[in-house]
Amino acid sequence: MTELAVGTAAPDFSLPSNGGGTVSLADFTGKPLVIYFYPKDSTPACTTEAIDFTSLSESFAKAGAAIVGVSPDSVKSHDKFAAKHNLSVILAADEEHQMLEAYGVWKEKSMYGKTYMGVERTTVLIDAAGKIAQIWPKVKVAGHAEAVLQAVRSL
Numbered sequence: 651m652t653e654l655a656v657g658t659a660a661p662d663f664s665l666p667s668n669g670g671g672t673v674s675l676a677d678f679t680g681k682p683l684v685i686y687f688y689p690k691d692s693t694p695a696c697t698t699e700a701i702d703f704t705s706l707s708e709s710f711a712k713a714g715a716a717i718v719g720v721s722p723d724s725v726k727s728h729d730k731f732a733a734k735h736n737l738s739v740i741l742a743a744d745e746e747h748q749m750l751e752a753y754g755v756w757k758e759k760s761m762y763g764k765t766y767m768g769v770e771r772t773t774v775l776i777d778a779a780g781k782i783a784q785i786w787p788k789v790k791v792a793g794h795a796e797a798v799l800q801a802v803r804s805l
Contacts, residue, residue: 653754654753654754654774654782654785655782656782656783656784656785657781657782658781658782659780659781659782660675660683660774660776660780660781660782661675661749661752661753662674662675662676663675663742663748663749663752664676665720665742665743665744665749666725666742666743667718667725667728667740667741667742667743668725668728668729668731668732668740668741668743669729669732670725671740673718673740673742675776675780677716678716678776679780680778681714681715681716681778682713682714682715682716682775682776682777682778682783682802682805683715683716683717683718683775683776684703684710684715684716684717684718684773684774684775684776684798684802685718685719685720685753685773685774685776686699686703686717686718686719686720686771686772686773686774686789686798687719687720687721687750687753687755687769687770687771687772687773687774688700688719688720688721688769688771689721689768689769689771690721690722690723690769691721691723691727691728691730691731691741692727692730692731692734695771695791696721697731697735698791698792699719699771699789699791699794699795700719700731700735700737700739700741701735701737702791702794702795702796703717703719703739703795704735704736704737704738704739705795706795706796706799707738707739709799710799710802713799713802713803714778714802715802716740717739717740718739718740718741718742719739719740719741719742720741720742720744720749720750721741721743721744721769722743722744722745722747722750722769723743723745724743724745725743727743728741728742728743750769753772753774754772755769755770755772756768756769756770757769757770770787770788771788771789771791772785772786772787772788772789773785773786773789773794773798774786775798775801775802775805777805778805783801783805784801786798
């Protein structure tokens, strides 16, 4: 598993996304990209986070940045999630965990005394040159999208 570091090149990826598309790092060459990794569609914190990023999506676009949410859920799940909550952000499906592992967010977690593998809620800001500009590990959702927007504006 990889640990990302600020200033290093962002790991390449290409994943299926909601709406029947495909999203890859190359799609965003020359502009900042916010990737937020989240555990599961339609869970309370994940829903709040997706709605927060969607509500600020115009501000991110004005700052020149794109937003992609990534989870191990299927495209079908992403499509339902996006439709139910009117989400405008791209949701990428990493069912094989390759990108999640490349970005170091597929980790051992524990709940109620049981350990399991899952996504550690993390956001990564990639600059226009494709380098990691900032990493937010173990994200607390409240106010997070606004903090990321501020970081984008300061690039």
